Amino acid sequence: MKLIIVLGAALIICSLIVFMKINTLSLAQDQKVLSHTFIKGMRILFYIFSGDKVDLKYSFKGIKSWNVYVRFVKLSTGESWSYSDSGSVSEPVTPLFIAPESGVYLATISFNVTPLEGFKPMVFLSYAVKPSDVNSRLAYFIPKLSILLTLGIILIIIGLIVKLKRIPRFLKLISWEFYGFWKIWFSLIITASLMFLLLPFVCFSEHWSLISEKLKIPFPSVYRDPLGSLLDRVITYVPHTLGGVSTFWYVYYIYVVITCVFTFSYEVERKIIRDYLSIGISRIELYLAKLTTCIILSLLPLILIHLILMSIADFDLVLSMPLRFLRILCIRLMLDLGITIIALTYTLPPALFISRSPYALLIALLAPLILRAIIPSLHAYSPERLLTLYDITCLIPYLIVFPTVLLLGYIFMRFRDYA
């Protein structure tokens, strides 16, 4: 089982490294200078992203006339783009290839030259890849990364659960956490409230262009597809109608705070966790069950909203292009997970470490405001950026802090007294 956990952790680490590398990739420029006496059918592989520019530059020396033929083939689809030119100038105008889609391209470059008498013919070839904005790379990577991340998380969870050797028992513990009248109902009420706010805008989508123009909401170009843009507008518009994106975030955040505080702090205060321990539930089982409950309950409204709205807004797309639908859904769920991680990073420490639920509730509610006041640079990593700009880079500190919080939470739960 350890192998499964290690494999899951490796997947998560690898995907996070790739994710963090995306930014540096955007700054990189791959430049190569080649010098050949005669080049025929030279092949170069490019791993480029939508909007990246491949700038080919060639010049000649000791050549009377020349012919150039450039062909880019996208290897996954076989689509090709060609360019040919001929002339006699030594430094001609050279082509620029703008990648229509992300993927691996094979460029074939051939020169036919007529040398000048008494000269040694020389062809100088160089190329540079000028990357487009980071969003193109994110759009390409996020579905793949999200699959890797999800797979990693699933593997770790399976590993941990199987390690406990009581899968049905663990599932029973989770179902017990969901037992009761309020948790699921509270989650559904929040979902329904947000849906109620969102639905009119989905149903009357012809007003969207007008609304978005007035509000000048930024939409990253990568999401400009029929389904994505509509939902971008839906999700982005509602916070504006409520008085800013912060309101949307805080409505959701308050919900997560209440869920976490009642799952951990309240049950410690009322000695219910001690009761669970005394009936024979181990600390790790209890911690994992409660944590899983918090994550599921936090994700549930966001996932439900996306699923329902996407189905309502573009039902045809679900039927006609299910893969495209899944791809967009994947991006959305990744964003949901990001928002949940940010909310839980602020909420879990007070819920876990403070055993008086009113104090835990108050501190958890004020935590983002206090932290932003103390550390002004946190504004750059505010969840609002994730909600409006889909700036996933704001997640980076939380991806480090969140696992640390989980680990510290376990250590605290494992070694604290339940007197």
Place this chain on the structure above:
Amino acid sequence: MHEDIVVYVEKLHKKFLYTYALKGVNLTIRYGEHCLLLGPNGSGKSTLIKLLAGLIKPSKGKVRVLNFNPFKEFSKLKNYIGVVLDDFSLPWWTNGYDYLKHVAIVKKAEWSEVEEIATYLNVTTYWKRLIGTYSAGMKKKIALVQALIGKPKLILLDDPFTALDRKSRRLLIEILKNKSKEATIIVSSHIISGLESVVKKVVVLDEGKVILEEEMNEKLRKIIGKDII
């Protein structure tokens, strides 16, 4: 450590902030040596039971329960013990029936066993109502049922008779007599009448120390029977 030793405590200390609840307790309890813990309020009886149940960690000293370290090896020990604490708490948002079903799953106990004890203690008459609506005695009986099911090897009961009526006390003593054949019972109580037929050892604590540890004898039996301690 001998295999027949259920509880082994050596120089056990427990400190809460600046107060020592236990100050160097030494105690050995063997299989079938059902023990009655006595002592005034604040003498450390409840703390000792929580330490034996692995709910709190000792500040100093050694504790072994069924040959496990109760705090560090809680996950192994938990399958063999049944516990009722004096200030127990039950999830108020559920009913007794569902709660005991959950406990039965956790403890891998047969439902028939739960029904048998619950029926004996008259829990079945109200167990489908929300726990939040129960009286203290009703809650206590639910807590007792959860501690007694799952065939535990060690039963730790802290003040089990408080809030119970006379009839329920008598029924509980009958159950304990029955359970004493298969489990070792450690009970801490101020209401001790009737327990003389169950316990085989009396341990008296005062100010966090054991001041008396004695096998049950006629003299003690008479004192306990008259409930005059």
